[in-house]
Amino acid sequence: MNPWSQFAPELVTDLYELTMAASYLREDMFGDATFSLFIRAYPPGRSYFVAAGLEHFIDLVTAFRFEGDSLQFLASTGKFTTDFIEFLATLRFTGSIRALPEGRIFFADEPLLEVTAPIIEAQIVETLAINVLQLESLIASKAARIVHAAHGRSVIDFSLRRTHGVDAGLKAARASYLAGFTGTSNVLAGKIYGIPIFGTMAHSYVTSFEHELESFRAFARAFPDSTVLLIDTYDTLKGALKAVQVAREMAAEGKALRGVRLDSGDLATLSRGVRRILDDAGLNHVEILASGSLDELKIQDLRDAGAAIDAYAVGTHMGVSADAPYFDIAYKLVEYEDRPVLKLSSGKRTWVGRKQVFRHYDDQGKMLEDHLCLADEEHPGGEGLLEEVVRKGKRVKPAAPLQAIRQRVEGDFQRLPEACKHLREPQRYPVRISPSLQDLEEQTTRKVRREELG
Amino acid sequence: MNPWSQFAPELVTDLYELTMAASYLREDMFGDATFSLFIRAYPPGRSYFVAAGLEHFIDLVTAFRFEGDSLQFLASTGKFTTDFIEFLATLRFTGSIRALPEGRIFFADEPLLEVTAPIIEAQIVETLAINVLQLESLIASKAARIVHAAHGRSVIDFSLRRTHGVDAGLKAARASYLAGFTGTSNVLAGKIYGIPIFGTMAHSYVTSFEHELESFRAFARAFPDSTVLLIDTYDTLKGALKAVQVAREMAAEGKALRGVRLDSGDLATLSRGVRRILDDAGLNHVEILASGSLDELKIQDLRDAGAAIDAYAVGTHMGVSADAPYFDIAYKLVEYEDRPVLKLSSGKRTWVGRKQVFRHYDDQGKMLEDHLCLADEEHPGGEGLLEEVVRKGKRVKPAAPLQAIRQRVEGDFQRLPEACKHLREPQRYPVRISPSLQDLEEQTTRKVRREELG
Numbered sequence: 021m022n023p024w025s026q027f028a029p030e031l032v033t034d035l036y037e038l039t040m041a042a043s044y045l046r047e048d049m050f051g052d053a054t055f056s057l058f059i060r061a062y063p064p065g066r067s068y069f070v071a072a073g074l075e076h077f078i079d080l081v082t083a084f085r086f087e088g089d090s091l092q093f094l095a096s097t098g099k100f101t102t103d104f105i106e107f108l109a110t111l112r113f114t115g116s117i118r119a120l121p122e123g124r125i126f127f128a129d130e131p132l133l134e135v136t137a138p139i140i141e142a143q144i145v146e147t148l149a150i151n152v153l154q155l156e157s158l159i160a161s162k163a164a165r166i167v168h169a170a171h172g173r174s175v176i177d178f179s180l181r182r183t184h185g186v187d188a189g190l191k192a193a194r195a196s197y198l199a200g201f202t203g204t205s206n207v208l209a210g211k212i213y214g215i216p217i218f219g220t221m222a223h224s225y226v227t228s229f230e231h232e233l234e235s236f237r238a239f240a241r242a243f244p245d246s247t248v249l250l251i252d253t254y255d256t257l258k259g260a261l262k263a264v265q266v267a268r269e270m271a272a273e274g275k276a277l278r279g280v281r282l283d284s285g286d287l288a289t290l291s292r293g294v295r296r297i298l299d300d301a302g303l304n305h306v307e308i309l310a311s312g313s314l315d316e317l318k319i320q321d322l323r324d325a326g327a328a329i330d331a332y333a334v335g336t337h338m339g340v341s342a343d344a345p346y347f348d349i350a351y352k353l354v355e356y357e358d359r360p361v362l363k364l365s366s367g368k369r370t371w372v373g374r375k376q377v378f379r380h381y382d383d384q385g386k387m388l389e390d391h392l393c394l395a396d397e398e399h400p401g402g403e404g405l406l407e408e409v410v411r412k413g414k415r416v417k418p419a420a421p422l423q424a425i426r427q428r429v430e431g432d433f434q435r436l437p438e439a440c441k442h443l444r445e446p447q448r449y450p451v452r453i454s455p456s457l458q459d460l461e462e463q464t465t466r467k468v469r470r471e472e473l474g
Numbered sequence: 475m476n477p478w479s480q481f482a483p484e485l486v487t488d489l490y491e492l493t494m495a496a497s498y499l500r501e502d503m504f505g506d507a508t509f510s511l512f513i514r515a516y517p518p519g520r521s522y523f524v525a526a527g528l529e530h531f532i533d534l535v536t537a538f539r540f541e542g543d544s545l546q547f548l549a550s551t552g553k554f555t556t557d558f559i560e561f562l563a564t565l566r567f568t569g570s571i572r573a574l575p576e577g578r579i580f581f582a583d584e585p586l587l588e589v590t591a592p593i594i595e596a597q598i599v600e601t602l603a604i605n606v607l608q609l610e611s612l613i614a615s616k617a618a619r620i621v622h623a624a625h626g627r628s629v630i631d632f633s634l635r636r637t638h639g640v641d642a643g644l645k646a647a648r649a650s651y652l653a654g655f656t657g658t659s660n661v662l663a664g665k666i667y668g669i670p671i672f673g674t675m676a677h678s679y680v681t682s683f684e685h686e687l688e689s690f691r692a693f694a695r696a697f698p699d700s701t702v703l704l705i706d707t708y709d710t711l712k713g714a715l716k717a718v719q720v721a722r723e724m725a726a727e728g729k730a731l732r733g734v735r736l737d738s739g740d741l742a743t744l745s746r747g748v749r750r751i752l753d754d755a756g757l758n759h760v761e762i763l764a765s766g767s768l769d770e771l772k773i774q775d776l777r778d779a780g781a782a783i784d785a786y787a788v789g790t791h792m793g794v795s796a797d798a799p800y801f802d803i804a805y806k807l808v809e810y811e812d813r814p815v816l817k818l819s820s821g822k823r824t825w826v827g828r829k830q831v832f833r834h835y836d837d838q839g840k841m842l843e844d845h846l847c848l849a850d851e852e853h854p855g856g857e858g859l860l861e862e863v864v865r866k867g868k869r870v871k872p873a874a875p876l877q878a879i880r881q882r883v884e885g886d887f888q889r890l891p892e893a894c895k896h897l898r899e900p901q902r903y904p905v906r907i908s909p910s911l912q913d914l915e916e917q918t919t920r921k922v923r924r925e926e927l928g
Binding site for chain 2: 024036046090154186206220230345367368
């Protein structure tokens with residue numbers, strides 16, 4: 021029994037997507053609509069986002085259809101006419117999608133995705149689009165900060181147990197890997213995405229043996245080529261001495277202890293103490309892995325405090341993006357039948373029309389500024405970031421392999437200005453609004469005010 | 475194509491569960507172990523938890539098995555012996571589970587779940603147990619606060635788009651419903667769990683029409699018996715006037731406008747203004763629904779400010795438990811082969827042994843205090859909270875229907891002392907540790923210190 025096989029993608033939707041669709045059908049409204057998905061504002065201390073989730077969204081949209089069970093359920097609610105249920109049975113996504121490729125760095129107000137399709141199709145995938153793209157971009161953005169803080173040391177995803185469900189656990193493993201993590205503890209992510217998997221032992225393993233030393237020996241017997249010992253169950257420095265003893269016993273068998281893990285206490289001081297114990301025993305090759313409520317700020321503090329840590333395992337804080345567990349992300353209608361549209365609701369500006377983002381670089385190749393433009397504007401010298409990924413309901417090019425997406429993140433991160441990477445007080449990156457877009461926004465606002473408020 | 479059907483429950487695990495299992499197999503360690511799942515500490519401003527997720531966990535554990543694909547993947551990693559892979563193929567959960575029924579209110583340090591089984595079985599379900607029980611308890615606990623703040627007004631779950639993935643969206647709908655929400659926008663949750671579904675229109679619907687008034691009329695045509703109009707797209711009070719116009723047109727057809735929704739601006743002031751406009755038009759029956767970044771504190775503030783709101787829709791802040799997106803939750807070995815065990819890692823106390831929680835009430839039926847005891851202690855006059863739910867790998871009684879769980883939450887919440895319900899500065903509820911448990915904890919600590927640190 022697999023409870024997740026009940027998750028029919030076409031019902032991963034808010035009911036209003038369907039009530040609106042029913043009304044559009046009734047009114048014969050089939051005109052092309054463009055919706056834009058973007059993040060309105062930065063969470064505190066944040067200054068950039070990393071695009072992720074697009075490939076999953078494309079897979080879902082290009083295969084979108086209402087199957088028998090789902091149609092039966094909708095009919096059973098009594099909310100819809102038979103005409104509408106029959107219409108849903110034939111509904112496919114036939115539109116086009118322009119989007120930032122996964123792994124690109126982007127900024128507030130810039131569309132991550134623009135969907136152009138007959139309005140029912142473009143509207144009905146709203147909930148799915150936000151659900152998929154927010155989570156993966158949220159995690160990739162958090163993970164990029166952690167990779168930056170780790171300053172070249174390995175970081176491993178340990179988040180599965182505290183992610184919000186199993187779907188989130190999988191997405192966290194993938195999104196953190198594409199942002200530069202070395203691997204994950206998540207076995208299913210290893211299977212589905214081909215991400216390297218890591219893991220050794222829990223405190224329960226150590227305590228299940230009569231003595232810590234016995235547990236270390238037993239683990240070395242089972243995994244002589246990849247022994248990493250968790251040494252803080254009772255006392256970290258005493259644990260390190262026992263690890264040395266086991267390392268010597270392993271050496272007598274021609275094997276080498278790979279590493280030790282610290283999971284509690286003052287990691288900066290303890291890691292230096294452990295390093296000294298290991299080095300004094302000639303075990304300079306044994307790596308020290310640290311875990312335990314880590315995030316990018318703690319990792320930076322550990323580095324500043326001269327911790328002797330070779331690799332970090334990061335769980336909860338990355339897996340739920342604890343400091344910013346959601347983005348102010350929206351999927352907004354910006355154009356219907358070539359008419360730019362907007363709402364005036366206070367404090368929630370949407371830039372009208374189909375758009376493109378053009379990025380400019382300085383002569384060292386660093387990002388200089390982005391220009392948010394109308395899609396049909398010419399903008400010489402800028403790199404257009406949104407690419408067409410779906411046309412007439414079909415994928416335009418194959419999904420990029422994860423390794424290519426990792427390289428994209430790395431490339432964009434190198435080009436991001438250093439001041440924007442600061443973990444606590446980052447500088448804002450400039451996003452300029454093109455004069456044509458500003459004009460259209462103002463004209464549209466004036467028109468709407470005149471017609472609706474006048 | 476359903477991407478979630480790839481989610482094999484047996485691989486929803488951290489790799490270390492499998493490496494430990496491989497070592498236990500190698501060492502012939504098949505003794506009974508008891509693991510205890512509990513929350514160490516309250517997030518800021520919190521004072522109680524609501525148990526949820528147990529039924530899902532029972533379903534997964536009682537059906538737990540490694541299938542062909544999963545075994546092939548594990549074999550392909552090169553990390554495991556053929557003996558171990560063959561062992562996994564035969565592995566079933568044969569142990570017992572004692573747990574708090576879903577819907578019970580509980581407190582820090584109290585076990586939500588105790589699993590007793592041969593150590594490999596009890597260990598291998600760790601990741602799944604934490605993943606499932608944390609999320610649903612997290613959301614139910616948050617939702618109970620929101621229901622309390624709403625003071626008898628309806629609350630509807632609008633969180634699906636911003637939950638962490640689709641699994642979380644489903645769980646949020648179920649957990650908030652059992653905590654007292656009226657329903658959800660989540661169509662799939664309606665299908666899977668039978669939760670009432672709600673939804674009307676987005677701003678995009680309004681803006682897709684040339685004029686707001688036309689959009690209201692079109693919606694009333696499609697759903698004349700359940701018309702709720704979103705009136706803040708351009709100007710809330712002007713939107714209310716248009717709603718009045720549509721309500722009059724509907725009345726001429728023998729239909730009644732059901733409600734209006736406000737999604738932005740100063741909801742307290744605007745809702746009173748809208749109420750006045752509706753009442754002046756004789757539309758006293760038309761309900762006002764409010765949404766837009768609501769949580770329990772904003773709802774309380776709205777009530778304090780005299781808002782005229784009949785129902786609340788709550789999304790993101792509930793769906794990701796934004797103020798506390800994770801619990802400090804752990805699944806710890808507390809006993810192996812009748813030997814109580816613990817770790818000494820700083821700041822992370824675990825109470826040893828198999829336990830029971832006994833709850834005492836005052837003569838008004840209000841909760842007085844809980845006693846955390848050893849499972850075999852007599853404790854006359856207390857209500858034992860943990861119940862056996864799985865014995866020898868089989869479910870002991872059928873899953874409770876959602877309605878029964880809702881009543882449990884309601885019952886426990888009525889009995890919770892008022893001071894513990896305070897939304898900003900709640901009082902701590904007393905959880906006493908029994909003398910026998912304290913003794914055993916101290917003896918075990920002394921023994922471990924002597925043997926491991928001496």
